Amino acid sequence: MKYRDYLHNTPIDGSELFRYARKIRKELHNDQNIPVKIAILGGSTTSTIKILLELFLLDRGITPTFYESGYNRIYEEACFSTKELVDFKPDIIYIHSCMENLCSLPEISDSESEVESKLKKEEKHLAEIWSGLQKTLKTVIIQSNFFVMDYADYGQQDRICTTGIRRYIQQVNQIVDRHAIEKSWLYLFDLEALTAKIGIRQCFSRRDWYQYRQLIALPWQGEIAQALASSIAQLYGKTTKCIILDLDNTLWGGIIGDDGLSGITIGPDTPAGEAYFQFQKYLQRLKERGLLLAICSKNDKKNAIEGLNHPNNCLHEEDFAIIKADWTPKNIAVKEIATALNLSMDSMIFIDDNPAERALIRESYPDIRVPEIGDDPTRYIEILEQSHLFEYQIATAEDLQRTGFYQQESARQELQKQSMNYEEYLTSLQMQAFIHPFQELEIDRITQLSQRTNQFNLTTRCYQKEEISYITKSVQYLTLSGRLTDRFGDNGLVSAMIGKIDSKQLYIELWIMSCRVFGRQFEYLMFEELLNLCRKAGITAITGKYIPSAKNNPVKDLYQTLGFHSEDGHMIYDMSKPLEKKCTIIERITHENN
Amino acid sequence: MKTIKKLEEIFQDILDDEAIRLTPQMWQEDIEDWDSLSNIQIVIASEKEFGIKFTLAELAQMHSIGELIEKIESKHESRS
Numbered sequence: 187m188k189y190r191d192y193l194h195n196t197p198i199d200g201s202e203l204f205r206y207a208r209k210i211r212k213e214l215h216n217d218q219n220i221p222v223k224i225a226i227l228g229g230s231t232t233s234t235i236k237i238l239l240e241l242f243l244l245d246r247g248i249t250p251t252f253y254e255s256g257y258n259r260i261y262e263e264a265c266f267s268t269k270e271l272v273d274f275k276p277d278i279i280y281i282h283s284c285m286e287n288l289c290s291l292p293e294i295s296d297s298e299s300e301v302e303s304k305l306k307k308e309e310k311h312l313a314e315i316w317s318g319l320q321k322t323l324k325t326v327i328i329q330s331n332f333f334v335m336d337y338a339d340y341g342q343q344d345r346i347c348t349t350g351i352r353r354y355i356q357q358v359n360q361i362v363d364r365h366a367i368e369k370s371w372l373y374l375f376d377l378e379a380l381t382a383k384i385g386i387r388q389c390f391s392r393r394d395w396y397q398y399r400q401l402i403a404l405p406w407q408g409e410i411a412q413a414l415a416s417s418i419a420q421l422y423g424k425t426t427k428c429i430i431l432d433l434d435n436t437l438w439g440g441i442i443g444d445d446g447l448s449g450i451t452i453g454p455d456t457p458a459g460e461a462y463f464q465f466q467k468y469l470q471r472l473k474e475r476g477l478l479l480a481i482c483s484k485n486d487k488k489n490a491i492e493g494l495n496h497p498n499n500c501l502h503e504e505d506f507a508i509i510k511a512d513w514t515p516k517n518i519a520v521k522e523i524a525t526a527l528n529l530s531m532d533s534m535i536f537i538d539d540n541p542a543e544r545a546l547i548r549e550s551y552p553d554i555r556v557p558e559i560g561d562d563p564t565r566y567i568e569i570l571e572q573s574h575l576f577e578y579q580i581a582t583a584e585d586l587q588r589t590g591f592y593q594q595e596s597a598r599q600e601l602q603k604q605s606m607n608y609e610e611y612l613t614s615l616q617m618q619a620f621i622h623p624f625q626e627l628e629i630d631r632i633t634q635l636s637q638r639t640n641q642f643n644l645t646t647r648c649y650q651k652e653e654i655s656y657i658t659k660s661v662q663y664l665t666l667s668g669r670l671t672d673r674f675g676d677n678g679l680v681s682a683m684i685g686k687i688d689s690k691q692l693y694i695e696l697w698i699m700s701c702r703v704f705g706r707q708f709e710y711l712m713f714e715e716l717l718n719l720c721r722k723a724g725i726t727a728i729t730g731k732y733i734p735s736a737k738n739n740p741v742k743d744l745y746q747t748l749g750f751h752s753e754d755g756h757m758i759y760d761m762s763k764p765l766e767k768k769c770t771i772i773e774r775i776t777h778e779n780n
Numbered sequence: 781m782k783t784i785k786k787l788e789e790i791f792q793d794i795l796d797d798e799a800i801r802l803t804p805q806m807w808q809e810d811i812e813d814w815d816s817l818s819n820i821q822i823v824i825a826s827e828k829e830f831g832i833k834f835t836l837a838e839l840a841q842m843h844s845i846g847e848l849i850e851k852i853e854s855k856h857e858s859r860s
Contacts, residue, residue: 201828204821208796233817397839404824 189213191548193245193412196558196572197384200238200408207237214244220422222248225276225323227255227263229287230401235411242415246424247532247553257399258287261311265318272322278418279319279327280375284401285335285355292349294339301348309361316365316372328417329366330377331359335390373417380413383571409572416577426477426555426575428507428529429469430520432538433483433490434701435561437501438462441701442493443485443737444640453498461563466500468567472576478507478527482519482536484704486739487511513740515608515705516543517550535575537566540702541674546611609771612706615672617772619708621715624658624665624682631679632667635698640737642681642699642709644730644744649684649696662687664719668712670703670772677702681712685720685728692720694730704740710769713748720761728759783849783856786829794821804846826852 189210192202203210222243226232232254243250253274255263260281263271285291289311292301312329319327332355338344344352359378366374381389384406391403402410419425434441439451439458452466453459473479479501483490490511494503503509508526510519516538524531532553538544539561548556557573559566570576624632629651636649649657657663668681680703684696699709720728730745732738749766750757788802795813808814814822826848827833832855834842842848 199828201824205790205793205825205828207794207821209793212796234820237817237821393833393836397836398820404820405828 190245190552193241194556194558194573196569198408198412198572200405203238203241203408204234204404207241210241211244214241216244216247216249219244219247219249222250222418222422223253223274223277224250224418225253225255225271225274225279227260227279227281227283229258229260229283230395231257231399232282234398234400234404235282235402235407235414238407238411239414242412243418246415246419248415248419248422248424260287261315264315267318267322276323276325278421279323279325280414280418281315281327281329282401283330283332285332285351285358288332288358291351292354294349296349298348301354305354305357305361308358312361313365316369320369320371326371326373326421328373328375328414329362330375331362333378333381333386333390335395336386336392373421375414375417377410380410384409409574413574416574420577420579423579424532425577425579426535427533428478428480428523428527428535429472430480430482430523430534430536431469432540432543433481433485433493433511435539435563436537436559436566437466438493438496438499439563441641442489443701444638446640446737447492447496450493450496452496455498458563459498461566463498463500465563465566468570470500470505473501473505475576475578477576478529479505480523480527481506481509481511482516482523482538483511484513484516484701485511486737489737513704515546517546517608517611520547520551520554537570542615542672545615545674546608549611549614612771615674615706615771617670617672617706617708619711619772619774620669620671621666621712621774623719624654624667626658628667628679629654629658632682635679635682635700636696639698639700640735641701641740642697642704643735643738644697644741645695645733646735646738647696657684664692664716664723664725666712666715666719668699668708668715670706670708681708683712683716685716687723687725690724690726692716692723692725692728694728697730707769707771709744710748711772711774714765714767714769715774717761717765726761728761730757730759731755732757783830783852784845787826787845787849787852790822790825790829794818794825802845804844804849806845808843822848830856832856 189206190213192199192206192210226236236252236254240250253271253276255271260283289307290304292304316327316329334352334355338351340347340350344350345356347353362374366372381402389403389406394400394403431437439462440449442450451459452462454463469479481490490509491503494501508523510523520536524534531551535555535557536544536547537557537559539559544556544558547554555573555575557569557575559569633649633651633654636654640646657665664685664687666683667679669679670677681699682696683694685692685694730750732742732745734742745757748759749763750759784802784804788800791800791802791811792798795818800811823834823839830852832852834851838851842851
């Protein structure tokens with residue numbers, strides 16, 4: 187794991203970031219980043235959030251330098267142009283204020299008109315801060331809005347009572363909104379919504395407030411800093427422009443290649459189907475807002491299209507700018523998508539339920555965003571929302587020019603060099619295989635695998651439990667089941683072979699492998715193990731047959747690849763020929779403890 | 781692992797200095813980078829590492845490694 191990965195967890199753990207901040211910073215150092223000068227004016231402590239903000243900006247290709255105002259001296263520094271601040275010449279000013287920094291809060295005894303005049307005073311005060319800064323520094327200002335720290339005097343009625351604190355803060359926030367709409371150089375940082383999302387009880391701590399004057403409890407400053415970094419990155423054109431999506435178990439439940447059109451889960455008719463449907467709808471709204479959608483799926487193209495044309499989908503074939511569905515490793519496919527759409531890696535995000543694919547992409551292209559989306563469709567939206575990747579770009583070139591703000595050309599190559607090739611990646615998976623003849627306890631799983639595997643299935647023969655049970659015990663058969671683990675965990679029993687012995691010949695009746703582990707060399711290891719068994723059993727030749735079906739196209743050349751030769755419509759492997767070892771990466775474990 | 785060893789790793793991570801060795805006798809002044817900002821980081825990282833939360837009173841008396849260890853260990857005991 188790289189230290190920078192702490193920046194991409196959901197939820198973000200600020201405690202970890204504070205611990206590894208220096209190490210992350212070192213790892214992210216890059217001379218080609220855009221330098222940005224940020225002045226933070228704080229009504230509370232800002233030194234900690236600054237540390238985290240720096241990390242998230244570095245991660246987005248921006249190297250910040252900071253100016254911090256004196257503690258709670260926002261108004262003074264804004265209106266009386268502090269020399270240090272003027273000399274610093276900030277590109278961006280961030281005002282981190284809170285309700286304690288307001289001129290006054292309503293008292294219980296206040297009349298309606300007294301509250302009104304307090305609000306007027308508040309608006310005047312804020313407007314003076316903004317125009318004071320704008321006048322001398324002529325640059326973009328990001329203003330955080332306000333949230334109620336914890337209690338309110340009037341319980342559920344606080345929002346409608348004259349002197350209710352919630353009513354007051356709500357009205358102050360409306361003032362901020364109004365000015366942000368009017369002033370092209372004033373941007374909103376919606377701390378109220380962010381803290382509400384996280385939950386005030388978690389992200390406001392009276393201990394951290396009294397002890398350190400921290401507006402946000404320290405462990406939650408990570409997510410706030412991440413959102414702020416996204417707001418700033420957006421000003422430099424660093425936004426997400428394209429979402430690359432997997433299909434199976436990402437846009438719908440199940441595997442189209444194995445389960446077929448009627449077997450996949452999609453559509454509002456079932457709870458699980460609705461989860462996928464609503465995720466598609468979420469993506470569709472992003473698409474309408476201007477993002478591109480792309481597919482990157484290990485599937486036969488015709489299966490992918492068939493799935494996308496399922497009538498219960500919210501998204502359809504035409505919603506995607508590009509549909510890449512084949513069996514090339516995803517790191518290559520993603521690069522092809524980037525090239526085709528002419529997008530840089532840092533403007534794309536990659537969504538896939540398979541952790542190994544996510545790691546491959548993350549390790550191949552450090553700049554592409556790969557949220558830890560998991561494999562639970564009910565959490566996809568939540569996790570994406572938490573990663574703050576879809577910041578809306580409201581700045582126009584004209585706005586930026588007017589405020590003396592300019593976009594620097596990134597010196598980076600359009601496409602990042604791959605840091606790892608596929609073989610190195612496979613090695614990094616630290617795969618371990620457990621291969622042995624069928625065991626009693628595996629019969630159910632093998633039966634199920636034989637019934638459900640349609641793609642890596644040479645004979646597409648279905649077995650019942652009783653047959654597998656019989657074969658397991660019979661001396662007429664050689665069997666092998668394979669389990670594969672990698673550094674992401676145990677993939678479980680993912681492959682099985684059945685061969686029938688007939689006078690020193692072995693006929694492969696079944697060879698299946700779950701599509702989860704395609705492209706990992708596991709099939710080669712299974713075959714080498716079969717050769718070992720055959721040698722011990724005195725077998726002289728192996729016969730295999732590929733029986734084409736609608737879905738097993740991916741394995742049509744497997745026997746040729748393994749060195750079988752064709753003879754009377756069968757594929758024959760001559761046991762006397764020397765073994766060509768094709769699997770070099772998976773470690774085979776012979777003694778299992780569990 | 782002993783508390784002091786875990787704490788040593790926290791200091792090493794936060795100050796990015798693998799050479800740091802802690803003894804209970806060390807005071808804040810003895811470690812060059814242990815300023816008020818890194819102190820906040822040390823507190824938060826320790827709370828995470830040991831699964832505890834310091835009170836205001838405890839935070840007020842944490843100026844040496846010995847004091848820090850004592851607070852951490854008494855919290856651990858009272859929990860178990």
